[in-house]
Amino acid sequence: xxATGARVYSDSAGFRLTSTGKLSAELLPPHNLSxxxxxxALRLTTDVSLLAGTNxxxxxxxxxxAKVQAYASPSEIRLTIRLPLRGADSDEFVxxxxxxxx
Numbered sequence: 001x002x003a004t005g006a007r008v009y010s011d012s013a014g015f016r017l018t019s020t021g022k023l024s025a026e027l028l029p030p031h032n033l034s035x036x037x038x039x040x041a042l043r044l045t046t047d048v049s050l051l052a053g054t055n056x057x058x059x060x061x062x063x064x065x066a067k068v069q070a071y072a073s074p075s076e077i078r079l080t081i082r083l084p085l086r087g088a089d090s091d092e093f094v095x096x097x098x099x100x101x102x
Contacts, residue, residue: 022068023079027079048086
């Protein structure tokens with residue numbers, strides 16, 4: 001998120017949740033997360049897939065499973081979001097493959 005193009009967040013609850021490694025719906029609302037995941041899904045290799053769908057009703061899975069780190073500078077805040085991926089041939093998580101989105 002660039003400070004010049006992003007809305008300013010006055011509620012610090014989202015940042016407090018992020019500081020625990022959890023993804024906050026206040027910082028990345030479900031609609032925005034869904035749009036991001038739709039774009040990411042198009043770029044995944046065929047041997048992996050997202051954990052759930054990209055519809056709004058599926059977003060709770062990603063909020064629960066995501067590991068987040070925030071990096072701040074005087075002009076921007078960047079979130080690194082890591083999600084486990086599902087192997088194409090199983091319902092198991094692929095342990096050595098995670099999706100990292102900056």
